[in-house]
Amino acid sequence: MLFQEVFKRVEVKYLLTKEQYTLLRNRLKDIAEVDQYGETDILNIYYDTPDYQLIRRSLEKPLYKEKLRLRTYGTPKDRRETSFIEIKKKYDGVVYKRRIDAPYGEAKTYLDGEGELAKRSQIKSEIDSMLAGNEGMRPAMAISYKRIAMKGIADPELRITFDREIRWRTEDLELTSGPQGEELLQPGQYLMEVKIANAFPMELARIFSELSIFPATFSKYGRGYEVMTARAMSLRQQIKRNEHAVYAGKKGVMVYA
Secondary structure, three states: OOOOOEEEEEEEEEEEOHHHHHHHHHHOOOOEEEEEEEEEEEEEEEEEOOOOHHHHHHHOOOOEEEEEEEEEEOOOOOOOOEEEEEEEEEEOOEEEEEEEEEEHHHHHHHHOOOOOOOOOOHHHHHHHHHHHHOOOOEEEEEEEEEEEEEEEOOOOOOEEEEEEEEEEEOOOOOHHHOOOOEEOOOOOOEEEEEEEOOOOOHHHHHHHHHOOOOEOOOOHHHHHHHHHHHHHHHHHHHHHHHHHHHHHHHOOOOOOO
């Protein structure tokens, strides 16, 4: 099977309620159709430095940003199943994605700095450079979700995806463990992405306006990182309060919450 290795497109994200999703799917019947894969479980491991340099930089919304991830479509039953190592770059609003395929076990060993890839290519050299340029890259977070992907009927370059049950975790960072973790979306909520190579379809823009569907800023890895850091900060503050209470108690001072 042949896999597309290079993508260049504009990606626009939207957060939908269940009602908006239902109405929109009905309105899309003449514009796009579900691709041959139907609904798919997508599993990712995002790689980052020990201080989360890549995602911190990304959340600052710079002109240029990049991410590195290992992806499988469905839970790999063993380490021989196909996986994809992907570099996702965004420059001035345009997304460039480059990826290579490799057996899951081989790809994981390579990215963890414990082995090499059998396949050699220009994209492999780019991944090597990214790993070398970001010291200490290691598995940082697993992100999984269920996706329905649609393709344009008149415009085959148009892609529309709907993600639900977006889960994140920072433990057990093996894709063979399946889609586990804490959900990032509200119950019934969907993350939609419209991916276009050319101009945004006018008919699609009209439908979105009628259904009050507007662009939203949402990064799966970014949102997981924000939840993680907010909890870590809350825990540190609680520890400080407890330490203060213990210290004050030893001094014979009454401390009120």
